Amino acid sequence: MGCKKMILLALLLATLITKEVLATQHNVGGSQGWDPSSDFDSWSSGQTFKVGDQLVFKYTSMHSVVELSDESAYKKCDISTPLNSLSTGKDVVKLDKPGTRYFTCGTLGHCDQGMKVKITVGNGNGSSSTASSPSSSSSSPSSSSSSTSPPSTTSSASQYFASLMLIVTLSFATIFSLF
Numbered sequence: 001m002g003c004k005k006m007i008l009l010a011l012l013l014a015t016l017i018t019k020e021v022l023a024t025q026h027n028v029g030g031s032q033g034w035d036p037s038s039d040f041d042s043w044s045s046g047q048t049f050k051v052g053d054q055l056v057f058k059y060t061s062m063h064s065v066v067e068l069s070d071e072s073a074y075k076k077c078d079i080s081t082p083l084n085s086l087s088t089g090k091d092v093v094k095l096d097k098p099g100t101r102y103f104t105c106g107t108l109g110h111c112d113q114g115m116k117v118k119i120t121v122g123n124g125n126g127s128s129s130t131a132s133s134p135s136s137s138s139s140s141p142s143s144s145s146s147s148t149s150p151p152s153t154t155s156s157a158s159q160y161f162a163s164l165m166l167i168v169t170l171s172f173a174t175i176f177s178l179f
């Protein structure tokens, strides 16, 4: 029978959905978006960044997104050796590993005006990670950002729906496995 296949399929589906639910899209700067009027320090301190999450930068054509390699470049607003540059106006950056990442605007003067943000990504295992030291490789987080324009749905409604789906799927998997 295809019963076992059904179960496997259900489990696979559940796994995919779980990942989707646990990953969060962070709209950088909140409602103002990637704009000089946003207070990025207070925005980022109100967020928890996990591996697998995504940053979404929304901005007008006056701006851009430049990823910097380290703290010193970030402090000095030195954009001469960026890891990555984005300019679509709606960029999605995936946080694919723990560590700190630095972003600023490439438009002259905007970094000095405070248009920059530092993102510290935790391990994402529930425990509130107090990443004590900026240990190890500040070297090369190989710039991995999908500049492809992305799903525009950040809504918590879709996340709610996804969790619902997960529960339903898991229930089915359990029921099927009983027979």
Ligand SMILES: [Cu+2]
Residues within 6 Å of the ligand: 036, 062, 063, 064, 105, 106, 107, 110, 115
């Ligand atoms: Cu700017």
